[in-house]
Amino acid sequence: MFSFRKDPDALRRDVLASLVVFLVALPLCVGVAVASGVPAELGLITGIVGGLVVGALPSSRLQVSGPAAGLTVLVFEAVQEFGLGTLGAIVVATGLLQLALGALGVGRWFRAISVSVVQGMLAGIGLVLLFGQLYTMAGARQPRSGPEKITGIPELAADIATGGRTLTAFMVGAGTIAVLVLWKKAPAALRTVPAPLAAVALATATTALAGLPVAHVEVRGLLQAVQPPGADALTSLTGLAAMSTVLAFTLIASAESLFSAAAVDRMHDGPPTDYDKELMAQGVGNTLCGVLGALPMTAVIVRSAANVQAGAKTALSRFLHGAWLLLFAALLPAAIGIIPLAALAGVLIHAGCKLIPVKELVPLWRDQRGEAIVLVVTALAIVTTNMFDGVLLGLLLAVLKAAWETSRVHLQVHEPACGPVVVTLTGNATFLRLPHILDTLEKLPAHRKAELDLSQLHHLDHACRTALDTWAERQNTSAAALARVEQDDAPMSGAAHVPRGR
Numbered sequence: 273m274f275s276f277r278k279d280p281d282a283l284r285r286d287v288l289a290s291l292v293v294f295l296v297a298l299p300l301c302v303g304v305a306v307a308s309g310v311p312a313e314l315g316l317i318t319g320i321v322g323g324l325v326v327g328a329l330p331s332s333r334l335q336v337s338g339p340a341a342g343l344t345v346l347v348f349e350a351v352q353e354f355g356l357g358t359l360g361a362i363v364v365a366t367g368l369l370q371l372a373l374g375a376l377g378v379g380r381w382f383r384a385i386s387v388s389v390v391q392g393m394l395a396g397i398g399l400v401l402l403f404g405q406l407y408t409m410a411g412a413r414q415p416r417s418g419p420e421k422i423t424g425i426p427e428l429a430a431d432i433a434t435g436g437r438t439l440t441a442f443m444v445g446a447g448t449i450a451v452l453v454l455w456k457k458a459p460a461a462l463r464t465v466p467a468p469l470a471a472v473a474l475a476t477a478t479t480a481l482a483g484l485p486v487a488h489v490e491v492r493g494l495l496q497a498v499q500p501p502g503a504d505a506l507t508s509l510t511g512l513a514a515m516s517t518v519l520a521f522t523l524i525a526s527a528e529s530l531f532s533a534a535a536v537d538r539m540h541d542g543p544p545t546d547y548d549k550e551l552m553a554q555g556v557g558n559t560l561c562g563v564l565g566a567l568p569m570t571a572v573i574v575r576s577a578a579n580v581q582a583g584a585k586t587a588l589s590r591f592l593h594g595a596w597l598l599l600f601a602a603l604l605p606a607a608i609g610i611i612p613l614a615a616l617a618g619v620l621i622h623a624g625c626k627l628i629p630v631k632e633l634v635p636l637w638r639d640q641r642g643e644a645i646v647l648v649v650t651a652l653a654i655v656t657t658n659m660f661d662g663v664l665l666g667l668l669l670a671v672l673k674a675a676w677e678t679s680r681v682h683l684q685v686h687e688p689a690c691g692p693v694v695v696t697l698t699g700n701a702t703f704l705r706l707p708h709i710l711d712t713l714e715k716l717p718a719h720r721k722a723e724l725d726l727s728q729l730h731h732l733d734h735a736c737r738t739a740l741d742t743w744a745e746r747q748n749t750s751a752a753a754l755a756r757v758e759q760d761d762a763p764m765s766g767a768a769h770v771p772r773g774r
Contacts, residue, residue: 285584287592289582292582293336293575294593294597298597302489304341304343308339309352310567311492313491313496313608316601317494318339320597323336324594325556328591329553335536341620342397342570342627345397350517354508357501357504358509359567362518362521363562364501365509371552371556377548386666389669392648392650392651393650393651393654394629399655401623406425409614410439412438418655442614444486444614445615453622455467476612487612488609500565501563520660525568529554532572536576540580554570554571557569642673646673649665680700680705681702682699683695683696683697683709687717693721697728698729701729724740
């Protein structure tokens with residue numbers, strides 16, 4: 273599977289890169305699981321499967337898979353609505369659907385999803401993580417809906433200001449965020465340790481040495497956390513709500529993985545990703561994660577970028593990172609139990625803020641205002657409703673925007689001194705431009721004959737054709753005007769028919 277006979281230096285680079293990725297993945301696997309409302313070990317299981325299984329499959333060589341912050345909100349909502357037992361069944365169905373889509377060659381079509389929708393989706397996830405994890409960082413109970421999380425912030429701030437355990441936990445989380453932000457300014461020797469690991473380790477050591485009264489991660493053990501879905505959980509997938517959740521998991525996990533693959537391809541000069549193979553690899557991983565009752569997985573850009581930047585050359589690095597996660601979970605499970613929840617919340621708040629494209633939004637608004645609107649509406653819809661509805665609304669807006677922009681029609685009115693008024697239509701005449709077309713035609717002089725020239729149209733849809741037929745018939749019943757329609761340079765007198773667009 274991995275051959276290094278001709279390049280032992282590649283082996284050394286891959287082993288070192290795998291250790292870097294392991295250190296980045298460890299706190300994120302645990303943090304995503306806790307934020308999703310499931311045992312911390314389930315995040316590690318997903319990371320292990322992402323390394324040992326997906327890492328060995330033919331897909332993007334340098335892309336690393338595991339539990340992602342992008343699915344945290346959706347997993348939390350699914351666990352709250354259906355229960356932890358049904359989560360595995362939903363993930364199994366997601367994996368099988370990804371396998372089917374990959375086998376049918378649908379993977380490359382995910383590249384057709386509007387970038388603004390994806391950015392809006394990630395921004396919405398980032399906002400939900402930000403508002404939700406503020407409560408966890410303060411040791412308070414997190415409201416369920418997005419609007420409640422936002423409206424509850426003043427009360428949360430008042431609780432923090434009163435001091436006590438809430439303030440202590442909040443300061444631990446705030447300190448974690450400070451380390452993450454300032455770590456890039458640390459000496460080069462220290463920066464060899466990944467920022468998330470350093471931040472969580474410092475927070476853990478501080479709370480332990482100072483004896484701070486903060487909540488910690490609950491540990492049950494790797495094997496005890498495995499909960500394969502039962503028959504009842506599988507049969508519950510027949511409901512409309514469960515199926516919509518499966519579709520949401522599939523859409524978001526697949527899109528995030530394939531967009532991550534596109535980003536990773538730009539970071540190295542190796543062969544590009546086969547999107548269908550990548551989608552099938554993710555499907556295998558999610559199917560296995562579902563069987564184990566673990567979290568869903570995606571390809572994760574943070575871990576993938578760390579892998580490339582650490583000098584990885586082959587898929588061995590991502591495979592080995594899964595092995596290190598397995599060894600840690602098997603040999604040092606108690607180490608997870610001393611991690612303060614506030615520190616993990618700080619890591620996720622920092623990750624959520626990085627998902628919000630603040631720097632890109634201003635130039636996008638200046639150059640492509642429609643794309644900026646799609647991004648903002650998608651993000652706000654996710655915050656105020658849920659992930660699935662928000663993404664669907666974003667996709668609908670993107671389609672309508674594309675239809676509006678491609679449906680451009682120009683009407684040129686020529687009024688010669690004698691003879692009929694000639695109205696020439698060019699472009700694409702669709703129902704979206706029908707009000708503009710009819711407004712122009714209705715303003716034509718009532719005492720002049722009129723002629724429509726449709727020979728320059730690229731497309732004439734049914735709605736416009738019917739409206740022009742009606743207009744022409746009405747004009748022909750008037751003694752003052754005669755409508756004539758032309759297309760393909762072949763004039764047609766009368767108004768019995770308006771030719772179809774080409």
